[in-house]
Amino acid sequence: MDNLELLVKSLNRLENFTAKYIYKKYIEINTSPETPSSSETPLETPLETPLETPPILNDNFKYSKKPINKEEYKLYTDRIFSKERKSIITQDEVLTKDLENMTIADEEYEKQPNSFRRQKYNSYPDEKRCTYIRKIKHKLIRCKNGILNDDEDICSKHEDTPNIYWDMYNELLEKV
Numbered sequence: 001m002d003n004l005e006l007l008v009k010s011l012n013r014l015e016n017f018t019a020k021y022i023y024k025k026y027i028e029i030n031t032s033p034e035t036p037s038s039s040e041t042p043l044e045t046p047l048e049t050p051l052e053t054p055p056i057l058n059d060n061f062k063y064s065k066k067p068i069n070k071e072e073y074k075l076y077t078d079r080i081f082s083k084e085r086k087s088i089i090t091q092d093e094v095l096t097k098d099l100e101n102m103t104i105a106d107e108e109y110e111k112q113p114n115s116f117r118r119q120k121y122n123s124y125p126d127e128k129r130c131t132y133i134r135k136i137k138h139k140l141i142r143c144k145n146g147i148l149n150d151d152e153d154i155c156s157k158h159e160d161t162p163n164i165y166w167d168m169y170n171e172l173l174e175k176v
Helices: 002-027 070-080 091-111 166-175
Strands: 133-136 139-142
Touching: 002 070, 091 139, 091 166, 133 166, 139 166
Parallel strands: none
Antiparallel strands: 133 139
């Protein structure tokens, strides 16, 4: 188990170094590029000092320095490593989001039923939406299609299929 934790830490470190290198090299714009001035003496030729080479220090390596704009670098790393994305979406979150979209669509449909567009509100209003309950990725979701006519309560896709998750969906609605 310790080897696995060590491997994960090493990979995370490598990812962070790589992201920082890419940011420093390709994204960050240095306002003052480092150019040698004319008063500095050029390096001696390799023939004069064959064994002496200048030591490479981490302080002089330009990619090891901290980024100039820390806020911009933080936004970059959050976007690269997808920190704004949730990893697990629960049934309650899906249901509340769907109910919010449906209430917004209900309000707009009551105001202007003739000019209502489903794409704008990401849902049909409750009275115009199919009541069939589907199970997708272990979550109960109400069908987002429109109904056939005002006498029906399901869409053309689910006209002949039994609604087996209806009771479970109603229990979830009561909890929320």
